[in-house]
Amino acid sequence: MQPGIEDLMRELSSELGQVYRWIAEEVGLNHTDLMALYYINRAEGSGTPKSLAEHLGLTTGATAILINRLEKRGYVVRTPHPTDRRGVLLSLGQAAQDHEFTELRKRLKQLNAEVIADLSPQESAIIRAFLTRIVTNTRETLQHLRLDAQASTAPAEGADGSGTGPSK
Numbered sequence: 001m002q003p004g005i006e007d008l009m010r011e012l013s014s015e016l017g018q019v020y021r022w023i024a025e026e027v028g029l030n031h032t033d034l035m036a037l038y039y040i041n042r043a044e045g046s047g048t049p050k051s052l053a054e055h056l057g058l059t060t061g062a063t064a065i066l067i068n069r070l071e072k073r074g075y076v077v078r079t080p081h082p083t084d085r086r087g088v089l090l091s092l093g094q095a096a097q098d099h100e101f102t103e104l105r106k107r108l109k110q111l112n113a114e115v116i117a118d119l120s121p122q123e124s125a126i127i128r129a130f131l132t133r134i135v136t137n138t139r140e141t142l143q144h145l146r147l148d149a150q151a152s153t154a155p156a157e158g159a160d161g162s163g164t165g166p167s168k
Contacts, residue, residue, distance in 0.1 A: 019111065023104050032056060036066055037075060040090045047090045
């Protein structure tokens with residue numbers, strides 16, 4: 001019996017997680033730090049500490065510690081936000097562009113390059129459309145799940161507006 005699509009996606013996610021952990025270890029980072037760098041790179045200078053925290057599912061305090069750690073090692077640079085005088089934007093620092101790090105990124109891109117190159121244009125279009133829908137759906141569903149979890153852990157509003165909930 002062939003594995004279902006859900007099973008294959010879980011297996012792919014697990015294997016990619018192993019690859020990312022290996023890459024992180026090779027450059028002396030932890031997995032979350034590496035995922036932060038991928039997010040910051042993808043944001044192309046428009047990422048903020050808040051958006052990074054939301055993406056990683058971390059508290060703002062934990063994200064501040066993460067950014068401080070990456071900034072101290074030269075992986076992240078903070079620049080003043082152009083329209084929010086209290087805000088900062090995140091971009092990759094010099095350490096994230098050094099030879100060792102960029103060579104690992106190249107190796108990662110080569111990981112499945114041969115398989116991807118063997119796809120016909122039609123197969124590529126179908127897979128791209130499918131993965132785009134899956135990523136979008138997963139991202140939106142996770143966002144809703146997090147919001148629902150926050151709402152369920154927030155203190156209930158009392159009838160008097162005190163936030164203490166109904167008295168018993």
